Each structure stands twice: as structure tokens, then as C-alpha cells.
Amino acid sequence: MTDRQEAIVGEEPLPPPPEAAQEARQETRQPEPEDAGVARHPGIAFTLAVVGYFMIALDMTIVSVAMSAISKGLDFSGSALSWITTSFTLTYAGFMMFGGRVVDLFGRRRSFVLGIGLFTAASLVSAIAPNGGVLIAARAVQGLGAAITTPCTLALILDLYPDGPRRRRAMGAFQAVIGSGAGFGLMLGGVLTDAFGWRWLFLVNVPVGGLILALTPLFIPTQVRAAVRARRFDALGAVTITAALVLLIYTLSETAQRGWLSTATLGGVAGALLLLVAFVLNERRSPDPLLPLHIPRNPVVYTANLRAGLVSGAFLCALVFLALDDEQVIGHTPTQAGLTILPTAVMILALGRIGPRIVGRFGIRLVARTAPLIMAAGFLWLAVTPSLSFLTSRLGPELLIGFGATLANLSNTLAATGAARPAERGVVSALQYTAQQTGSSAEVAAFVALAAAHTAQLMTGPSPIGYTSALHQGFQFAFLAAAIAGCLAALLAVRRANFPA
Numbered sequence: 001m002t003d004r005q006e007a008i009v010g011e012e013p014l015p016p017p018p019e020a021a022q023e024a025r026q027e028t029r030q031p032e033p034e035d036a037g038v039a040r041h042p043g044i045a046f047t048l049a050v051v052g053y054f055m056i057a058l059d060m061t062i063v064s065v066a067m068s069a070i071s072k073g074l075d076f077s078g079s080a081l082s083w084i085t086t087s088f089t090l091t092y093a094g095f096m097m098f099g100g101r102v103v104d105l106f107g108r109r110r111s112f113v114l115g116i117g118l119f120t121a122a123s124l125v126s127a128i129a130p131n132g133g134v135l136i137a138a139r140a141v142q143g144l145g146a147a148i149t150t151p152c153t154l155a156l157i158l159d160l161y162p163d164g165p166r167r168r169r170a171m172g173a174f175q176a177v178i179g180s181g182a183g184f185g186l187m188l189g190g191v192l193t194d195a196f197g198w199r200w201l202f203l204v205n206v207p208v209g210g211l212i213l214a215l216t217p218l219f220i221p222t223q224v225r226a227a228v229r230a231r232r233f234d235a236l237g238a239v240t241i242t243a244a245l246v247l248l249i250y251t252l253s254e255t256a257q258r259g260w261l262s263t264a265t266l267g268g269v270a271g272a273l274l275l276l277v278a279f280v281l282n283e284r285r286s287p288d289p290l291l292p293l294h295i296p297r298n299p300v301v302y303t304a305n306l307r308a309g310l311v312s313g314a315f316l317c318a319l320v321f322l323a324l325d326d327e328q329v330i331g332h333t334p335t336q337a338g339l340t341i342l343p344t345a346v347m348i349l350a351l352g353r354i355g356p357r358i359v360g361r362f363g364i365r366l367v368a369r370t371a372p373l374i375m376a377a378g379f380l381w382l383a384v385t386p387s388l389s390f391l392t393s394r395l396g397p398e399l400l401i402g403f404g405a406t407l408a409n410l411s412n413t414l415a416a417t418g419a420a421r422p423a424e425r426g427v428v429s430a431l432q433y434t435a436q437q438t439g440s441s442a443e444v445a446a447f448v449a450l451a452a453a454h455t456a457q458l459m460t461g462p463s464p465i466g467y468t469s470a471l472h473q474g475f476q477f478a479f480l481a482a483a484i485a486g487c488l489a490a491l492l493a494v495r496r497a498n499f500p501a
Contacts, residue, residue, distance in 0.1 A: 042160045044219045046170060050177050052116050052212050053153040055205050056146040057181020059088070061319060062189035065334040066198040073198060076132035086253050087136045091143030092150075093437035094246035098238045099148035100430020101290045103155050104423060105233065109220045111152045111426075113213060118145030120209025126202035154429035156220070158417055168356035168414065175410040176352030179402060182319055183345030190334030236282050237290035244275035245434065252441045256448050291427055295420075303492050304416035305432050308409060309439020310489040311372055314379065314482040315405040316440045317447050318398070321475045322382075329472045340390060344402040351406045359411060364418075368411040368493035375404030376486030383479040408489065443485060447478040 063070075063085060071081055103111040122141035129135035157174055161167040192200045251268030258264045283289040296302055319341070326337035359367050378400030385393040413432065420428035455474030458465050465473075 040221070041219050044215075045160055045221075046157060046173075048212055048215055048219060049112070049153045049156045050174055051208065052112065052149055053174075054177050054181050055208060056119065056149060057178055058185040058188065059142065059146070059205070061182045061185035062192075062201050064320075065186055065189040065323070065338060066193040066201055069193050069198040070135070074129070074132045074135065076135075081132075082253075083136045084132075084139055086250070087140040088143040088146075089253065089437070089441065090246050090249055091140045092146045093249045093434060093441070094242050095144055095147035096151065096430045096434040096437065097241045097245070097291060097427070100151040100427040101234070101238070102148055103152045103426030103430075107222065108152055108156050108159060108426075109216060109222055111148055112156065112220065113216055115145045115147075115149030115152055116209055116212050116216075118142075119149060120145075120206060120213065123202045123205035123209065127199045127206070150433050151426050151430035154413070154417070154433075155425040158420075158425045158429075159422070163418075165356070165360060168360055169353075171413055171417075172354075172356035172359075172410055173352040175355065175406055175413065176349050178409065179315070179348040179351075179406045180345040182316070183341040183348070183402075186319065186323055186341050187335075187338035187345070190336070190338035194333065194335050234282070234286050234288055234290040237279060237286060240275050240279040240282060241290065244272045244279060245438070247275065248272035248438065249441050252445045255445045256452070260449065291431070292424065295424060295428060295431065300418075301416050301420075301428065301431065303495075304412045305435035307368065307372070307489045307492050308412040308416075308432055309435040310443070310485045310492075311375065311405055311408045311412070312436040313439040313441075313443025314375060314485045314489075315401065316444055317478060317482045318379070318382075318401050320444060321447070321451070321478050322394070322398070325472060325475050329468055329475075340394065341398070343395060344398040347399055348402045348406050351403065355407055355410050358407060359414065364411045364414050365493060365496065367407055368415065369490050371404045371407035371411060372486040372489035372493070373404070375401050375408060376483040376490070378404065379479045379483035379486065383476045383483065404486070411493075443482075447481055450481055451475055451478040 067081060067084070070076065070084060099111075099115070102114075119142050122138045122145060125138040126135055126142065129138060154174070157170050158167070161170045189201060192198075192204070247268055251265055251272065254268075255265055279291075280293070283291055283293050322340070323337050326332040326340055327334070332340070378397040381397040381400065382393075385397075416432050417425065417428060451474040454477040455470045458470040458473055459467065
């Protein structure tokens with residue numbers, strides 16, 4: 001079959017494997033109404049879902065440029081300051097699988113309202129937080145709301161648009177929002193902090209979230225829901241997978257201070273693995289599993305998730321280390337550092353229209369093979385250029401990285417969701433975002449360790465160099481590792497069996 005043919009048939013859902021039959025019979029199904037998943041105004045419903053997720057995408061990076069301002073404002077410093085971001089990441093990634101199953105079992109609209117409501121309320125509390133403890137707790141609730149909203153958004157889009165070009169266009173726009181949100185978060189974070197103060201980083205979410213909550217009952221129909229009604233919720237499965245993910249993400253986030261081979265790190269990883277084993281054993285016996293095991297066993301799903309984790313981690317590496325390079329090496333202000341990401345963010349938004357056409361023309365498999373290599377080329381460019389000039393050594397690599405990462409994630413999402421049954425779209429979406437968050441945490445932790453070790457070696461070696469030069473070269477070493485991650489993602493796209501047939 002040619003790649004062009006794959007573009008036509010590559011998005012048809014795969015039939016469940018034989019071992020899924022018994023699991024499928026364990027669910028009590030209700031036939032969907034004929035207009036299930038069809039809104040009278042699908043464009044408005046799509047916009048509400050995407051704007052809701054855009055708030056979350058902004059929030060992933062918007063705080064990172066305001067840490068010093070928050071520290072001064074709340075007299076909050078030291079290692080506790082990092083918990084402003086860690087608390088959000090832990091609940092966001094840790095509760096993602098829980099959120100995905102909530103979406104499938106309790107309906108898209110109710111889940112969307114719950115997720116946006118939690119996120120908006122927690123944003124208000126964050127904006128008026130009197131001390132660091134309240135801010136950390138509110139950020140954790142923000143992460144919980146985001147963990148429900150994120151899989152719900154993708155499931156809504158899949159329900160609203162049928163297979164084919166319309167779904168590709170919708171998914172392209174959604175992936176553009178995901179990719180550009182992090183970049184715009186860095187830019188807006190710097191501008192808002194410098195102009196109005198750090199509390200506005202959270203306060204801007206309140207009117208937007210309130211408007212979404214007011215319009216959702218009018219434009220997102222109750223028919224947009226799953227066809228599954230479980231006899232009971234898999235509480236033990238939710239507890240074990242959430243505990244495993246929280247422990248794993250926390251352990252990875254602390255490796256910079258504790259080291260990769262420390263007792264705490266090895267013990268945390270071992271504990272997370274034991275909890276994952278307990279989760280799998282429970283899912284095999286549960287009459288209504290949180291994650292039906294035929295889903296992660298599907299090669300289309302698990303290879304798409306592996307690619308998504310590698311690509312997302314590498315892309316986050318670009319955002320983190322380029323921002324650090326701007327502030328610590330070049331000496332930019334937070335606003336200036338954020339503005340350097342603007343061309344890439346705008347280009348990613350433009351890919352929302354162009355990307356689906358590229359996938360439709362060349363096929364999911366070919367795009368999944370080549371897009372990570374384009375991203376890797378951008379990282380290699382950053383790794384070898386000695387100049388700090390934006391126009392000559394930054395703009396080109398940033399555009400390549402953004403272009404490649406956005407197309408790669410679009411192809412990965414289309415591959416994974418194309419293998420999902422309608423009643424499992426929420427949990428399949430959650431599984432992919434869990435892979436992205438876990439991969440990002442692992443890669444950034446590894447790249448930080450590599451950059452720090454290389455910087456120290458350059459400063460203490462036989463021919464020591466200055467701190468600024470060593471720091472820049474340490475970042476370049478991390479970019480080289482990110483290029484390798486892109487190449488690995490491309491290798492995972494070689495086999496035809498790793499894509500919908």
C-alpha cells in the first residue's frame with residue numbers, strides 16, 4: 001500500500017483484537033442516538049473545547065518566567081518555590097488516566113464543565129493566594145481540572161467530526177493550539193508579569209473560564225457522550241495508576257537535586273513500577289476496568305504514544321533551554337525571552353490549516369517518519385552553531401523544531417485515535433497525554449542532568465572556560481540529546497504494523 005493510500009484509509013478505526021472480546025462483553029452498552037456526537041453548531045462547540053484547552057496549554061509555561069516575582073511577592077523561596085510548577089505537573093499527569101475514564105463513563109459535557117470549573121476556580125484562588133502554601137494547593141487543583149479537561153477536549157473533537165478531511169482539519173487546529181500554547185505562555189507570562197504583576201497570570205483565566213462555562217450548555221449537546229455505561233467505577237484501578245504516575249513524575253522531577261542513582265530515585269522508580277504491576281493485575285480481573293488492556297497492547301496505540309512522549313519531551317526541551325539561554329547567557333528580560341518564541345508560535349498556529357493537508361497528501365506514516373527528523377535537524381543546528389544571534393542562529397532552528405514537532409504530534413494523535421472505538425476515546429486520549437507528560441518529565445530531567453554535567457566538565461577540565469560560555473555549551477549538549485530523541489521517534493515509525501491498516 002502506498003503512503004497516499006494510507007492517507008485515505010489510514011484513519012479507519014482498527015477492530016479490537018481477539019482478547020478484547022471478553023472485555024467488551026463486560027461493559028453494558030447503550031446504543032447511541034443517531035445524532036450522537038452531532039452538535040447544531042459544531043464550530044462553536046469546537047471553539048469552546050479548544051479555547052478551554054488553550055488556557056491549560058498557556059498555564060504549563062506561563063508561570064515559569066514569573067518565579068522570581070512570585071518569590072518576592074509571597075516571600076517564598078528555596079526548594080519550596082519549585083512546587084508551584086511541580087504540584088500542577090503531579091496532579092495533571094497523575095490524574096490523566098482517571099480523567100479519561102471519567103469522560104467515557106459520565107459524558108463529555110458534564111466532564112468538560114467539571115474540568116473547566118475546577119481549573120477556573122483554582123485560578124481565582126491562585127490569583128488571590130495570601131501565601132505560598134495556598135498557591136501550591138490551588139495549583140494542584142488546577143492540575144486536577146486540567147487532567148479532566150484535556151482528554152475530554154480531544155474526545156469531544158473526535159465526536160464532533162467524522163473520519164476524513166474534516167477530522168484531520170479539526171485535529172490540525174487542535175495540535176496547533178497545543179504547540180503554540182506553550183510558546184505564547186512564555187511570551188504572555190513575561191508581558192503580564194512585567195506590566196501588571198504575577199497575580200494576573202492566573203486572574204486572566206477567570207473571565208475566560210466563566211464564559212466557557214456559560215456557553216457550554218448551549219452549544220455542547222448532551223448527546224456528545226460515550227456509548228458505555230459501566231456497572232461500577234474501577235476505584236482500585238484509579239488509585240493504583242494515579243499513585244504510580246504521581247510517584248514516577250515526582251521522582252523524575254527531583255533527579256536534579258538527588259541524582260539518578262540515589263537511593264531516593266531508585267526507590268521511587270521501583271515503587272512506581274510495583275504500583276503499575278498492581279494496576280495491571282487489577283485491570284485483568286476488574287469487570288469494568290479503568291483501562292481495558294487491549295488498548296495499550298495495540299501496537300498502533302503504544303508506538304504512537306512512545307513517539308508522542310519522545311517528541312513532546314524534545315519540544316519542551318527547546319522551550320526550557322532556549323528560555324534559559326536567553327535569560328542566563330544573553331541577558332534578556334522575561335518579556336524579551338518570551339518574544340523570541342513568538343515567530344515559532346505563530347508558525348505553529350499556521351500549521352493548524354496547512355498540517356492536515358500535508359497529512360492528507362502524504363499519509364500518516366510518511367509524516368510520522370519525516371517530521372521527527374525535521375525536528376532533529378533543528379536541534380542539530382542549535383547544537384553546532386556558535387553564535388547567539390537570533391536571526392542567524394535561532395530563528396531557523398526554532399522554526400524547524402516547531403514545524404517538525406507539530407506535524408509529528410498530529411500524525412501520532414491521528415494514528416492513536418484512529419485505533420480507538422467511540423466508547424474508548426476518552427481513555428485513549430488520556431493515555432496519549434499521559435505518555436506526553438511522562439516523556440516530557442523524563443526527558444527534561446535527563447537533559448538537565450546532561451547539561452549540568454557538561455557545563456561542570458567544561459569549567460573544571462584541563463582547559464576551563466568561563467561560566468557563560470560553559471552554560472551555553474551545556475545547553476547545546478542537551479540539544480544534541482533532543483536530536484537523538486527525534487531520530488528515535490522516526491525509527492518507531494518505520495514499521496507499517498505501527499499504523500492503522
